Every structure is written in C-alpha cells, then in structure tokens.
Amino acid sequence: MTFLRNIWYVACWDHEIAEGALLGRRLLDEAVVLYRDAAGKPVALRDLCPHRLAPLSFGRIVDGSLRCGYHGLGFDAQGQCVHNPFGPPSRTMKVQSYPVVERHSAIWIWMGDAQAADPALIPDFGFNDPDAFFVGKGYIGVKAGYELEIENILDLSHIEFLHPDTLGSDQVSQGEYACQVEGDVVWSNRTVHGEIMNERLSARMGVEPGQPADRWIHVRWTMPANMAIFAGAVPSGRPQKEGRETPTAHLFTPESAGSTHYFYSISFPRAMGDYGAQLAREQVEFLSVPFATEDLPMLQAQQANLGSGGLRDARIGWLPGDAAGARARKILYERIDAERRLASPIEAAAEAPAA
C-alpha cells in the first residue's frame, strides 16, 4: 500500500510524551520514536539505531538528546550523532528525523519531504486547543485499514444500526443527508427532525428525554483521515443556535496497510468551568464504549473480509450515504497518485489502476 507522505499525521496525543517519556510507535509502517527535548519541544526520529538496529525507544534521554540503550550512542533532534562513549561522535551514523509540530493537543508528524512541511497545512482543530477547551482524549489501536475508518465516520447513518443503545435511534436513516465538497475538504451533513432519542442521549444533547428533537450531525473530512464531528440538538422546531454544539475529533493515522491508530476526543469550552472539565472526562469515557465494543469489531471484521487487498480495489455496493466517503477517497487517491508520479514516474504509470 502507498501512503500519502507529504501531509501531516497525528503521531500521538500531547500527554503521551510527558517529560522524560520515550514513545515508540509504528507510523506508515515505519518505526518512529517520539520524545520532548530539554525545552519541552517534541522530537521524532526513526526508532532505529544505525549501529546495531536497536530501537532508540529502549534508550533514555540525557540532557535533551536521545541515548541508545544498547551501546550508548547519543543523537540530537536532527538525528545527528552527538555522543559516543568510545570516541568522537560518528559523522556517518545518522538517524532520520521528521518535522513535528505540537498543536490542538496533538503531536503532528510530516513523513514526506521535510522542505514542504508547512505547519499552516495542519487542519484546524481549534476546539482541541487546551487553552480554550477541556479536551477529553482517547486512543484505540485498530486492526483495520484507515480507509475503512474514513467510510465509517463519513457515513454516520450506521449509528442507527451499530450503536442503537448509545448514539443512535431508529430515525437516523430517515434524516436529511447532504454531501458538500469545498476544495480538498468534504462535508457529510445529516439532520434528523422530530427524533426521539434514548433517555441518556437526549439528556446529553440537552433535550428533555421523550421529547422530539431536531438533531444535526455534521462531519468534516480533511486529508488523509482527520475528521471533526459537530453535533447538537434542539427541541423540535427551535432554531439550531439555541442548542449546544459539541465537537469531537476523529483522527486516524495508518500504522500499517491493515492497522490504524485512532485518536478521538471531545471538547467543552473552558468557560464552562469545572462542569466542562467533568463533561470532558465523562463523555470521552462514554464514547469509548461504542467505539471499542461496536465499531472496533465491525471494522476489524471488514478488514478480515477485505483480505490483503485494499478497499480501493474492492468490489463494494452503493447507498446514498456513501457519497461523502467516495468523494473523500477520490481526492485522497488522486493526491497519492500525484505523489507517486513525482517520486517515480515510470513505476507509477505501470501500477496505476485502470480508470
């Protein structure tokens, strides 16, 4: 599988590399180690000592640089050898380093051409900024490819069938649905009118249980697989601005062709005070149940049925709610193909699937 490389991916949540911590994680099928330097700035290096292939994540941080745990070689944030217990630092042993940016409670990594790593290209997840929001954060490792995750989030009609007791109701499929494309951004917007939600969900959405509500669920996709959901509800017939819209983030980074890191979060404004902090804690916990016990087995079973081939080449069916997923994947594949042509024009031409 070819991954898009000149793009920002979430490598980890900010708290996963607390001071002194070393995090080894496979991203785009490469072993990466993440940590913070002496100033607290995040650093990402290939998790592989060039001396004897030891994972650098087994080492330790000394004076803000990374020391291999096998023979003590030290590397700085650029991957340059800066310490050698047996002589002068080696100039030939160098570790690949990756541009990283800390933003929106996450560490974003760029695994393509470092010259092109413009932080302005990081998609806007301002509702995850810890200064302004309480952010409840979760993580699930999924044995399924990231394209299945794109489809899962962009077609939330599935909450009626896969999450009937938590997030869905039996009216979701009857809602209005609209797919909008704005440049490289795809929106999948759904509104359910007069919906009777289950008691707990209704209360969460700020509608008296048992009363019909108008619920909107708007999903924004940005490349490669970073999605924001803006959802809210009002008593049926009232204007949307009277409701509270709660944003959640659903950020997917390929671990390998058939496995994905799923970073999810839910945010409440700091203006809400302690109650907002409590909601962030409680509701990210609440979300983990359908995500881990309903989405996870479904996605992993789809992946097993998909076999070693990718979703791009699979024979699948079509329902109206698939519009957004199809548009998003089309945009993504065009970008992947363009990158491939640049990297290796002849190989790309030979491998291109027939149009």
Added chain:
Amino acid sequence: MTFLRNIWYVACWDHEIAEGALLGRRLLDEAVVLYRDAAGKPVALRDLCPHRLAPLSFGRIVDGSLRCGYHGLGFDAQGQCVHNPFGPPSRTMKVQSYPVVERHSAIWIWMGDAQAADPALIPDFGFNDPDAFFVGKGYIGVKAGYELEIENILDLSHIEFLHPDTLGSDQVSQGEYACQVEGDVVWSNRTVHGEIMNERLSARMGVEPGQPADRWIHVRWTMPANMAIFAGAVPSGRPQKEGRETPTAHLFTPESAGSTHYFYSISFPRAMGDYGAQLAREQVEFLSVPFATEDLPMLQAQQANLGSGGLRDARIGWLPGDAAGARARKILYERIDAERRLASPIEAAAEAPAA
C-alpha cells in the same frame, strides 16, 4: 487446495442455530452465515454484506430475514435484498445463498452447483435421527486438514497406541482387518478376538470386566469425510447379534486447507428411555476426552510436520491398516479432479500431479 464442491457437507449441528441465533462459520475457506427463517427452516448465506463487506452474522434476524448490523440492509433466504432503510431495496446488491437441508440432527450445506443439490445424496446417518435416537453431540475445531482425519478414523488400530487407557487395549493390532469398497463407499472393518479390555471400556461394551471379549469396530466412509463407526462386543465366542452395537458419527468439514470442523456424536435408541438419554449425554462427554487430549494434538502435530503441502503429495509410509484410507482418498481425489476438469479443463490438465 481444491475442495470437492458438489457434495453435502455438515455446516453445523441443528442446535447450533436455535431460534434467533446467527452462526458465522468458515467452510471450504468461505465465510458462511447460518440461521433459521420464520418457519424454522435453515438458511445459509455468504457471511459478507455486498455493501461494505460487513459480516452478516454481526446483524440480526427481523421477520425471518437477515439485517446487516452496519447499515441495516435486509436479505432474504435467497440472498436477495428485500429491505433498505434508505430507499427501495437494491437489485444489484445480492448475497450468495447455499442449498441447505436439515437431516440426521445436522444442517447439511451444498457449496457447488445449486442445481445439482439433491438431498437424496446426503449419506445415511439414520442413527442420528432425533425421532428415534437420543443423540449426544460434540464439536472440536482442529488445526489439521480433513484428509488426516479420514486416515485417523479409517485406521482405528491407533486406539491401541494413542488411546491405551480409554478406547484401546494391547490386542487391537492383532485383530482381523478387512477393507471393502462398495462403489463410492469404503469400509474398514476390524475384529479383535479374546480381547481383555480395560474395566470401564468393558462395562461400556456390555462385557464383564476381566472377561475375554470379541469386539468388532466397523467404519464406513462416505465422501468427502463423513464416517460412521459401528462398534460392539460380546463375551468371547458368542454370536455378534447377542451384543449391543453402538453407532457413532465422525463428520469432518474443511474450514481451510489446514483446519477442520469435527462434528462427532453417539446414539442410543429412544426405546431405551431415560437410560438411553443418560448414556448419550455421558458417553459423548467420555469420548471428548481422548478426542480432544490425544487425537487433537497428534493431528495438529502431523499437520505442522506436513507444512504447507497437502497429504496428497506427501511422502508417507505403508502399513496394512492404511488400505481403507488409501482407497477412500483415491476415490475422493478422482472426484475432485473430475470436478476440476469440468470447471476449468486447461488449468486442471496443467496442474494434475503426475500419475
């Protein structure tokens, strides 16, 4: 590996698809889902929703038809889409259905040409009919190919060495042995004269412990790997008709090239009343011990030694007791080759092993 397709296989025991139950099971390396329709009739479909590859066995049964648990599409017993929450039922999304017949306490499936699925071809396991017999039923998933199971059951001389404390004695190998072929049916018949069986076994066979017995063990093989064992004993020198013959079934269905579903049972006539019911329960439990703790590890170790190649091409030795297994596999392979020639004459010719 090529499986014989135009033949009946056991997909599950009847009780495995109790009302409302959905059973997902891999058969002949295909994912199959089994359930009962509103009238209680068994249904088998490909366990794969054509929309997004979700396993249908993750769904639920509504009004006797199967609803996918991901986006709610419904399919009838023929695999036709009959329900779509988002519009009219799709005519293009169709699921493969398989002929199934409930007989002899089992659900039999035909995974070849549906036109040829004649129920009269199901082999006779009348001693498993629940109207006339109490049937104790067991199941073991085995990580070994079904051909090794054919050999295991057709050469029961192994009970002397592999099951010395339960089913065997040190005289089994000295018994008479005869292999008979009747069309596509192979018999492997063994009689041990003057056998001193262990105390528990002797009592089970109806012979006073410590007394010499004449024990017969007759095995009937039918394609592809369905075997009946008819075994009994009498005090040495008495006529067979004075003994009680107990039939057991040993039904093997490939899960994949290297793994097999093993359905086994033991039957006692309903005429025996409560005692027969008790024996069926007790003795199927008793059999599970040698099957799971002695046969299972042996077969799995043989498979590991066999590696990725099949038994058909393996270099193996010869003992007199191998006659029945060899005949059975010859009949089976000829049928597989004939089916292959019909399906793809050129490919079959190219792949055929040298005679």
Added chain:
Amino acid sequence: MTFLRNIWYVACWDHEIAEGALLGRRLLDEAVVLYRDAAGKPVALRDLCPHRLAPLSFGRIVDGSLRCGYHGLGFDAQGQCVHNPFGPPSRTMKVQSYPVVERHSAIWIWMGDAQAADPALIPDFGFNDPDAFFVGKGYIGVKAGYELEIENILDLSHIEFLHPDTLGSDQVSQGEYACQVEGDVVWSNRTVHGEIMNERLSARMGVEPGQPADRWIHVRWTMPANMAIFAGAVPSGRPQKEGRETPTAHLFTPESAGSTHYFYSISFPRAMGDYGAQLAREQVEFLSVPFATEDLPMLQAQQANLGSGGLRDARIGWLPGDAAGARARKILYERIDAERRLASPIEAAAEAPAA
C-alpha cells in the same frame, strides 16, 4: 538462511533428557527428538515418523528404542525400524539419525555429514565438566537470529548501558579492548581499571564494595556461536592471579532463521565444596534476570527491525568494539560459503553476495 552443518551444536543440556524423557526440539529448522537409550547414551533422530508424519517425541521408549505413539512402529538409535505391531519390521521406513556426543554437561549434535562428525572438534568447555565443577545451567528461547547473539556476547561494552544495575558500571566503555584471532577462534578481551562496581557485583567479584577494582572480561568465540566468558577482578593494582576467575558458557543453536536456543551456565570448582554448589545455583539464577529482562527484549527488537533479511546483508554501523564480532562472522560466513560450494557449486555461485 543457510546454516553451517558440518559442526557441533548444543542440542540440549544433559539433564533435559533424564532417563525415560523424550525431548522434541527444532534445530536448524529441523524437528529433532532426543532421548537416552537403555545404556543411558544419548540418541538424536528426526522427530518424524515416516509412516504418517507423527512426531516421534509424542511416543515412548520401550527397551531403549523409540516407539511411535500413533501406530506403534519402533526405531533404534540408527533410525532403523525394529518393531512393527502389524508384521515384520519395515525395511523401507527409516528415520534420519544424527551423531550426538555427551560432553561438558551438554548433548552436542552434528547435523551435517555423519562421516565427518569427529568428537575432537567439540570446543573445549572443560569448566562445564560435572566431575570437576558445579555447573549452574539455564535456558532461554530467543526470537532472534543467532548472529545477533554472537555480536551481543562479543561486544560486552553493552553491559554499561543495557545492564547498568547488575553487570555493568559507567566505566566499562572506558576500558581497554583487544580483539585477537587465533585460527578459527576469536577473542574479545576487555579490562577496566579502577572500576567502582555496584555493591552486589563488587561482592560477587571478590572486591570490597566501594573500592576501585581492575576487572577483566575475556570472551572466546568458537564456531558457530559457542562462547566462553572468563571474568574476574582484583583490588586495583593487584596482579590478576590474586583474583578468582569465574567462567560462564553462552552456547547458541539456531532454532530457525529468526529464533535461537540460548544455553548458558556458570561454573565453580567442586573443590569449593557446598559453597561452590550454592554459588552455582544462586548465580545462574542471578544471571537469568539481565539475560531474560534486558538482553532478550533488546535482541528480539533488533530482530524485528532486521525483518526477514539476515544480519549478513544488513546495513549497520561500526564502533571499535565491533571488531571481534565482525571477525567471527567473517570466519563463519567463509565456512558456510565453502560448505555451500561443496554441496551445490552452481547454486552457491549464483547466490553469493557481491564481495
């Protein structure tokens, strides 16, 4: 991967085949069964019955010969069939046998040309002779190739970084290092002057804790991956002969290309009496902690980073301490290539890596 075949490997420790025991173990990617005959002499056969591929290690020993646990065939120490419950012993069913020698508390196996199996070629581990030494013996199964183990033991500078709390100190890397090659034997000798060892280590080495010591650690490599470490210490400035040198053995046998049997031991002279026996027990236990909790995960992570390719073709770096490992592997690879050229001249030429 091509293993050197005309060489002695350790198959097991002597106590692993206590009387009546059958040990099945994969060596050089072949299934081998080991046991002792009626006279207590070790025997090694292919762990595969030629009749139906059953592992012979599932069988039992009767009158010093090995009986298959499936259909009772018996084989002698040469692998000849000597017992058949169903007739005369088969002359065609033969099991491969391997030369074995019991020496230095271990059973050594020769998996090449049996004619060439000269016991004089077994390397000298006289300090493991149970007549003269108390030998504490341990075993770890490692999911890493044996070449990584050669490098690990031949460059013990790693004890400073990987074993800082047990075997190392922060002065090891500053010690003197010398690599010596004597024919096919490679020495990696390290001496640390004025070393302050941790309290427990210092006591073990016979130096008063807190006092500077001169510690020597000499490693001897013999093909393919059998190493002896001779280590001792004296109060700084005193002559070596005043210290107690303790030998340990580190014997590696490939299980497969990516996994290795690690046999390790530590020896104390019988002349020490009960205290020597106690030390052997205690110190082999002590060693198991860094070996299993520090070396093992490191080596397995290196192997994972190495992927399916071997260390021979990997791009790795160079530090002065790598001299011995490089020399040892060069000698080993030359011998492997020579053996390959003899076995299959044309294939070897085609596969040879570019020089």
